[in-house]
Amino acid sequence: MNHRAARRHAVSLLALLAALLLAVAGPAVQGHTSAGSARQAAAPPVTVTFRTVPAVPGVRLVFAGAALVTGADGTVSYTGARTAAPQSLRLLDTSIDTPDARYRFTRWAGQRDPDQTFRPRVDGLPLRADYTVTAGFTVQYPVTASFTDQHGTPLDRSLISAVEVRGSDARVTDLSVTGTTWLDGVQPVFRDSRLTPVPVDYTLRSLVYDGAQLADAGRQGFRPGTDRHLTFTGNFHDLTVTAHDALFGSATGDEATVTGPGGKVRAVALGPDHTAVLTHLPRGRYTVEVKAAGGSTSPREIQLSQAVTADVTVISRADVLLLGGVALLLVGLPIAVRLGLRRRARRTAAGPGSDTGARHATPDTGARHGSAGPRGPGAPAESAPTQRSEQPGEAREAEETPTKPSRPGATAR
Structure with missing residues (x-):
């Protein structure tokens, strides 16, 4: 009996100790479990904001499987549970046309991966914290x-x-x-x-x-x-074309040819006053030529930046004849003077005795041979002297050399 009573008393003590342990440890375990569940329930969701620059309403896109549309301010947000799984973003409207503007998607900002900046789809976006992704549009x-x-x-x-x-x-x-x-x-x-x-x-x-x-x-x-x-x-301006004679200065010309920028050619007849006016010409560089009967001109270039008068010089037929005569006079006069000087020099070199020597060569040729008088009947006849032409020098020498008088009583041998 005593042994059984002792065993009952021991079991009762163990039960009492177990009850005490449960009473002390139970609330602590339950509190720890409740705190973990509360912390898990209090974890905030993640919000990702999408905006357009400039603000474009009505832009459709898909993120994490959810369809989104931007509002009047050009923004839209997605809120979801935090997760480590990567998410995808796809822009459905890459172009939007309105009567007053056209919007064309250009690029992203805030998409993390620089290689996907200009693509309408972006992969690998996180969902662990709040952030913003911007879609940039070019507006036309x-x-x-x-x-x-x-x-x-x-x-x-x-x-x-x-x-x-x-x-x-x-x-x-x-x-x-x-x-x-x-x-x-x-x-x-x-x-x-x-x-x-x-x-x-x-x-x-x-x-x-x-x-x-x-x-x-x-x-x-x-x-x-x-x-x-x-x-x-x-800017447009007027161009007046006129022409004058090169030497006489009088108005002349029949027709003007005007070549404008780009090579366009305009032909206009000159009036009775030899003048023509081309109105409302676009500004630029022009080339002006004038046609005249029997005359010629050289082209004249002008820059038309205001109203301009182009006066063209014409070389007429009269100008050509006059210039030719002057040229002939200028060339021929020196030649004529030179020829005259040469002729005069030759006359001077010949001398004035060339005419008088011939007159003094014929009289009394017998005196030059020493004949004193008539010959006797028995005197032998002398042969006539040989006649030859005298040179100008000899005639002059004969004129200048005095004839010696014959001695008295001399006879011819």
């Missing part, structure tokens, strides 16, 4: 153009062959002469780790009218979006 605006001169008179569009504008982004774009052209007005630019919408400004680069360049590069500018209807101005 419609522009139309009209063309006038400096006085506001509309130009003939059929004569306009080219219109070019240059943007602040250094791109050159052709404008439609008669229709509408869509130009980039806003571009997303990555600055300071974010996308910023930057407006694009333009200047008129080229305006070709009837072969002439009317544009002053960089002087006429505009901004699409603000300026929807453009007016470009070109």
Whole structure:
């Protein structure tokens, strides 16, 4: 009995100890379990914000399988449970057209992977913390153009062959002469780790009218979006053509030929006053020639930047004859003078005795041979002296040498 009673008493003590242990440890274990469940239930969700630059409403995209659409401010958000699984983002609307603007997707910012900057789909996006992804759009605006001169008179569009504008982004774009052209007005630019919408400004680069360049590069500018209807101005001036004789200065000429920029040729008849006026010519460099009966001209080049008179010099037939006579006189007179001087020099070298020597060569030839008188009957006859022509020098020598008188009583031998 005593042994059984001791065993019961021991079991009762063990039960009492177990009850005490449960009473002490139970609330602590339950509190720890409740705290873990509370912390797990209190973990905040992750929010990813998507925005467009500039703000574009109605842009559709898909993220983590959820379809999203941007609001009036161009933003939309996704909120979901935190997860380590990578997510995908896909832009459904890469272009949106409205009557007043066109939006074209250009690039992302905040997409983490730089290799996916310009793709409409981005993979591997995290969902562990809040962040923002930005989609940049280029905005195009419609522009139309009209063309006038400096006085506001509309130009003939059929004569306009080219219109070019240059943007602040250094791109050159052709404008439609008669229709509408869509130009980039806003571009997303990555600055300071974010996308910023930057407006694009333009200047008129080229305006070709009837072969002439009317544009002053960089002087006429505009901004699409603000300026929807453009007016470009070109300068036009009058050209007066006249001609005068080169030597006499009198008005002359029958027809003028004017070659303008681009090689276009205009022929116009000169009036009774030998003058013609070409009105409303586009500015530029011109070549003017004048045709005259029996005359010739050399082309004259002028720069038409204001009203100009082109006076062309004409060399007429009378000018040619007069110039030819003067030239002949200038060339022939020295030759005639030289020939006269040579002839006079020859006469001087011959001397004045060439005429008088011949007159003194014939009288009393017998005295030169020593004949004193008539011969006797028995005297032998002498042969006649041999006649020869005297040279001019001999005649002069005979004239200058005095004849010696014959001695008295001398006889011929």
